[in-house]
Amino acid sequence: MKAAVLVRFGNAQDAFEIRELPDLPCKPHEVRVAVATFGLNFADVVARLGQYQDCPPLPAVIGYEVVGQVLETGAEVTHVQPGQRVLAFTRFGGYATQIVTDARAVVPLPDFIPDAEATALATQYCTAYFSACMAINLWPGDHVLIQAAAGGVGIALTQIAKNAGCTVYGTAGSDAKLETIRKNGVDVPINYTTHNFARVIEKTAPNGKIDVVFDSVGGQSVREGIKLLNSGGRMVCFGAADMSGANKLQVAWKAMQFGLYHPVQFMLRSASLTGVNMLRIAENKPLVLQQCLQEVVKKAAEGQLKPIVHGVYPISQLWQAHEALQHRSTVGKLAIQW
Ligand SMILES: NC(=O)c1ccc[n+]([C@@H]2O[C@H](COP(=O)([O-])OP(=O)(O)OC[C@H]3O[C@@H](n4cnc5c(N)ncnc54)[C@H](OP(=O)(O)O)[C@@H]3O)[C@@H](O)[C@H]2O)c1
Structure with missing residues (x-):
């Protein structure tokens, strides 16, 4: 098989090499x-x-999700057959022409869901689904703040929150992105480069408070979000984008910006603070991940969820796709075709 191997850290153009690698064995509970x-x-x-x-040592094949055709199933696998089109999670190894993965991480895919949309349903939609429907509950009438609402997970969270009957406040970094998130269902789009999101919410939300915050930015944005929580509020942290590309000193500074909290603060307000890491869920609760995957594919097939695709790139343009993602010029999913 071939793989786009991460051979050195740093700029995207020099980071990957296409290499020939040996096929992996397919165990009884696995699917190739x-x-x-x-x-x-x-x-x-x-x-x-x-x-x-969590990245394996270099040279490494990274990548969390693929769409393709089943080549082989282990002896214990019954829910998918060779030849079937599927969506599959990988714990790394996705940037390859072949993957072998646990059968619970594989789901049949209806033909009418295009490949790139389907890839969004794996990591991004499952993270959103787990965060909004399993880690916490969204209740009809909740006022929900979604940071980075134009990102892949933010788009998914918006659709889930609107389906649940919530009012959504979403932040994004440009007016062009605001238009997209508005069309995706965000009721109060906020350009955080020109407006302080906390002040906008204080002015527009009932009592100036919010019921749920989904935060993937980290640092000060978490501290501000917790201050905005109503009693009964829920804060879900699942990323720290603000720390990417920062040096050690900056990371330490940004880590302090999250703030320090005592459980009693949360108890008195009947509020909660929850962290989500889907890799840990995949390792420790594979059946929960399977349920997320099945649910989001079902809801996409029914038309309740609709991923936005930013672009589909050929493998020769992997590095350009990486650069676009790094420089925040994308809205929605980026997929690579072999
Ligand atoms: N915990 C988990 O299991 C899990 C799973 C999936 C994703 N995540 C995390 O969730 C976050 C969103 O993922 P995604 O797939 O939605 O990513 P994405 O599509 O690349 O969107 C990320 C967006 O975050 C915004 N952002 C805000 N501050 C940023 C910063 N300092 N650097 C870069 N981007 C910044 C940017 O939008 P604006 O230009 O509008 O600010 C960017 O487009 C990431 O941090 C990711 O690592 C966590």
Whole structure:
């Protein structure tokens, strides 16, 4: 098989080499897939910059999700057959022409969902679904703040929150992105480069407070978000984009900006602070991840969820896709075709 191997940390153009690698064995509980398309995630950029602690040592094949055709199933696998089109999670290894993964991380894919949209349903939509429907509950009438609402997870969270009957406040970094998030369902789009999101919410939300915050930016944005929480409020932290590309001193400074909290503060307000890391869920609760994957594919097939695709790149333009993601010029999913 071939793979785009991460061979050195740093700029995207020099980071990857296409290499021939031996096929991996397919164990009884696993599925081998011939990959047509794989998805990119912000974590891939962080891994390429050498700042992702879970990234395997170099040379490494990164990548969390693929769409392709089943080539082989292990003896214990019954829910997918060779030849079937599937969406699959990989714990790294996705930037390859073949992957082997746990059968619970593989789901059949309806033909009418295009490859690139399907890749968004894996990491980004499952993160959103787990965060909004399993880690916490969204209740009809909740006022919900979604940071980075134009990112892949932000788009998914917006759709889930609107389906649940919530009012959504979403932040993004440019007016062009604001237009997209408005069309995606955000009721109060906020350009955080020209407006302080906390002040906008204090002026527009009932009592100036919010019921739920989804934060992938980290640092000061978390501290501000917690201050905005209503009693009964829920704060879900699942990323720290603000720390990407920062040096050690800046990381330490930004880490302090999160703030310090005592459980009693949360108890008195009946509020909660929850962290989400889907890699840990995949390792420790594979059936929960399977349920997320099945649910988001079902809801996409029913038309309740609709990923936005920023672009589909050929493998020869992997580095350009990585640069676009790093420089925040994208809205929605980036996928790579072999
Ligand atoms: N915990 C988990 O299991 C898990 C799973 C998936 C993703 N994540 C995390 O969730 C975040 C969003 O993922 P995604 O797939 O939605 O990414 P994405 O599509 O690349 O969107 C990320 C967006 O975040 C915004 N952003 C705000 N501050 C940023 C900064 N300092 N540097 C870069 N971008 C910044 C940018 O939008 P603006 O230009 O509008 O600010 C950017 O486009 C990432 O941090 C990712 O690592 C975590």
